[in-house]
Amino acid sequence: MKNKTLFPFLFLLCALLSFAPSRVAAAGGKPVIVGSKKFTESVVLGEIVKGVTQAAGVPAIHKRQFGGTRIIWRALKEGDIDAYVDYTGTLYHEDFAGQHITTMEGLRKKLSTYGVSMAPPLGFQNNYAIAMDPRRAKKLGIRTISDLRRHPELKLGFPSEFLNRKDGWPGMRAAYALPQTPVNIDQDLAYRGLVHGSVDAVVAYTTDAEIDYYHLALLKDDLHYFPIYKGVILYRTDLEKRAPAAVRNYKRLAGRIDTAAMAAMNRAVKIDRRSESAVAAGFLKKTFGMEVAARRKSWWTAFWRYTFAHLLLVLVSLSAAIAVSVPAGILAARHGRLGQVILGAAGVLQTMPSLALFVFMIPLFGIGRAPAIAALFLYSLLPIVRNTYAGLTGIPDGVLESAEALGLPERAKLWRIKLPMAAPTILAGIKTAAVINVGTATLAALIGAGGYGEPILAGIRLDDIGLIMTGAVPAAGMALLMQYGFELVETACVSKGLRLQRTG
Amino acid sequence: MKQAHANIFSLLNVSKRFGDKTVLKDFTLDILKDRTTVLLGPSGCGKSTILRLCLGLTAPTQGRVLFEGAPIAPGKGDAIRRKMGYVIQDGGLFPHMTARENVCIMARYLKWPREKMAARLDELREMTNFPQDGLSSYPAQLSGGQQQRVALMRALMLDPDVLLMDEPLGALDSIIRHRLQNDLKDIFSRLRKTVVMVTHDIGEAGFFGDKVVLMRGGAIEQAGRFADLVHKPANGFVREYIAAQRGVADVLENAG
Ligand SMILES: Nc1ncnc2c1ncn2[C@@H]1O[C@H](COP(=O)(O)OP(=O)(O)OP(=O)(O)O)[C@@H](O)[C@H]1O
Ligand SMILES: [Mg+2]
Numbered sequence: 001m002k003n004k005t006l007f008p009f010l011f012l013l014c015a016l017l018s019f020a021p022s023r024v025a026a027a028g029g030k031p032v033i034v035g036s037k038k039f040t041e042s043v044v045l046g047e048i049v050k051g052v053t054q055a056a057g058v059p060a061i062h063k064r065q066f067g068g069t070r071i072i073w074r075a076l077k078e079g080d081i082d083a084y085v086d087y088t089g090t091l092y093h094e095d096f097a098g099q100h101i102t103t104m105e106g107l108r109k110k111l112s113t114y115g116v117s118m119a120p121p122l123g124f125q126n127n128y129a130i131a132m133d134p135r136r137a138k139k140l141g142i143r144t145i146s147d148l149r150r151h152p153e154l155k156l157g158f159p160s161e162f163l164n165r166k167d168g169w170p171g172m173r174a175a176y177a178l179p180q181t182p183v184n185i186d187q188d189l190a191y192r193g194l195v196h197g198s199v200d201a202v203v204a205y206t207t208d209a210e211i212d213y214y215h216l217a218l219l220k221d222d223l224h225y226f227p228i229y230k231g232v233i234l235y236r237t238d239l240e241k242r243a244p245a246a247v248r249n250y251k252r253l254a255g256r257i258d259t260a261a262m263a264a265m266n267r268a269v270k271i272d273r274r275s276e277s278a279v280a281a282g283f284l285k286k287t288f289g290m291e292v293a294a295r296r297k298s299w300w301t302a303f304w305r306y307t308f309a310h311l312l313l314v315l316v317s318l319s320a321a322i323a324v325s326v327p328a329g330i331l332a333a334r335h336g337r338l339g340q341v342i343l344g345a346a347g348v349l350q351t352m353p354s355l356a357l358f359v360f361m362i363p364l365f366g367i368g369r370a371p372a373i374a375a376l377f378l379y380s381l382l383p384i385v386r387n388t389y390a391g392l393t394g395i396p397d398g399v400l401e402s403a404e405a406l407g408l409p410e411r412a413k414l415w416r417i418k419l420p421m422a423a424p425t426i427l428a429g430i431k432t433a434a435v436i437n438v439g440t441a442t443l444a445a446l447i448g449a450g451g452y453g454e455p456i457l458a459g460i461r462l463d464d465i466g467l468i469m470t471g472a473v474p475a476a477g478m479a480l481l482m483q484y485g486f487e488l489v490e491t492a493c494v495s496k497g498l499r500l501q502r503t504g
Numbered sequence: 505m506k507q508a509h510a511n512i513f514s515l516l517n518v519s520k521r522f523g524d525k526t527v528l529k530d531f532t533l534d535i536l537k538d539r540t541t542v543l544l545g546p547s548g549c550g551k552s553t554i555l556r557l558c559l560g561l562t563a564p565t566q567g568r569v570l571f572e573g574a575p576i577a578p579g580k581g582d583a584i585r586r587k588m589g590y591v592i593q594d595g596g597l598f599p600h601m602t603a604r605e606n607v608c609i610m611a612r613y614l615k616w617p618r619e620k621m622a623a624r625l626d627e628l629r630e631m632t633n634f635p636q637d638g639l640s641s642y643p644a645q646l647s648g649g650q651q652q653r654v655a656l657m658r659a660l661m662l663d664p665d666v667l668l669m670d671e672p673l674g675a676l677d678s679i680i681r682h683r684l685q686n687d688l689k690d691i692f693s694r695l696r697k698t699v700v701m702v703t704h705d706i707g708e709a710g711f712f713g714d715k716v717v718l719m720r721g722g723a724i725e726q727a728g729r730f731a732d733l734v735h736k737p738a739n740g741f742v743r744e745y746i747a748a749q750r751g752v753a754d755v756l757e758n759a760g
Contacts, residue, residue: 396596398592398594398595398596399596399598401556401561401592401596402590402592402595402596402597402598402658404585405559405561405585405588405590405668406585406586406590406609406610407581407582407583407584407585407586407610408582408609408610408613409582412613416609416613420600421598421600494600495599495600495601495642496642497601497602497642497643497644498599498600500642500645501599501642501643501644
């Protein structure tokens, strides 16, 4: 019976969290929230959109590095963000795949059913292309994608998004009848793989900074397989009322960023290591004479922001997990069969890949902290439930029998005997949950919740080990501190009698 | 006079089954007030089960268990158990509490005033010959004999009418055991309480028991004064059980 109260509780908790500032901010005369995907070009474009929004006198926030096309589209659809830049090819072939939308007009109509509008194309095309080391391509006589058919031994390295989307590898293999089995490689690491020779061909985007930098050869798409990807600003239609000046500026951007300009901005960030906001501000100044303050935050400001966000995720989700799973463990220990159900349910949650769990929370809680906290909460349940159960069921029979024979009522027995005796095991479970939680919370950046995952993602994107360390080292430090903290709690809370007993 | 010899516990035609295993069958036993009754018998014959029935820790499958003439009502167990003290083989002490906390747990729960608690603790400590400085020790820091003294103090703290002891000396070596036997006997005679004690040891049964109940397989083989069991065994099992005890004397005799 009591387990039924658990799920409503969970739901209520997360529902409360979804009223976090980001949701509220989306309504009324609040800032415009611009999103971006987790690759450099998207982040630069996000900065540009934010810049022109601010130039129109509308406050704007840029939430960077959403984990994927589906996630950011959903965020726009649900109103968690107000605008971002997507590509026509992505919309045709992925978001609205199988719906036979082939024209810009058709696309506009489809988008309007979601309350979303599309500004005219920005000018550049970011199409797929297959890139190879030029010397190797020359030696093998490969100039077109069709030529790849003659070399089944070549190792192709593609990111999982390309491997999975219909307009990516599956369609390309069918169109060109290619024999290779590609390996999965992160897009940001692909060029390095190519240069070091661990892969022979990678998929590239025509605006990629590295094509020029590494002097790569692009294979001719001789069958015209790859669709055209024009950059377009998508925005929530209600912006036309909320911030008409900003929308006017989005339309002014039409045709102002050509492929070369986009590639140059990508290069400025990825190779010349300038910040996205500085590059975007430079572009806006040069093109429109707009003065936009580049985001110039000190290392410390950024560090504290990441730390605060990360700590918030961990502390809220962990406290909620403790509040739910200790009672659940007590329940499980008291009622044998129910116990198996509770432990089983928590176990299933734990087997779910953590990233999948984050994504599953989006339909329920939108984008940002709420779904991240919900996912971390679910992920922290098992170690605590299991250890509470183990701690309580491991108490010797003689002790329990003596307690009962003394005439100590059930409640008092729980508080004075059972929980203190199970405390070391329960604390060990909480400690495990905390350490897992701190590590897993780095994934929260993928769904717009910030934290140490933010510099890690940016570091992977920019191939910047230092930046990765900015996130990874404090995350490891936080995990160690948590562990140390719980050890202090243990010495303070666990009776000396139990420690004596354990050491014999 | 009749009052003094009233039965404190009566087990009337009690059967106890665990699953399809019958532990006690149609078992009837009266336990006399203010006397020491010893339950004796081979391992698994149901001695501990009888104590648990008396404490209301388990309910009979059939038959009735009366305490002071009334059945132990479900839900009233806690109040009734506070009139009983229970000591088990390894003490069943709470490892996370000091000796003092173990002894005072119920008094503290019942919110006794501090002076009353301290006075009672002192009284018990003297009675059980427990060292003053041992009160702040945890069970893990005490010897087996000291742990049993703490368990005894804990059982006696609320001044119960009955003391139920399940092989309280079973885990102790012979010197400590002997010393504690003497102390216990002393305490019993001083307190004039009803005592039910389970033991394996025939000598111990004779030493303590006003009445000795010899059991086998969930039934009574003979119940009565120890001397009667020795001199007038009811059957072959009783004779054999008593004779199976090897004293120092017969070891020497056989060797010589
Ligand atoms: N909770 C239980 N579930 C199943 N069987 C039980 C349970 N409690 C006791 N038994 C069985 O009942 C029988 C009698 O147990 P009991 O503990 O009363 O024996 P005992 O006379 O005290 O034995 P010992 O001298 O070894 O302590 C044993 O066979 C035991 O296995
Ligand atoms: Mg027993």
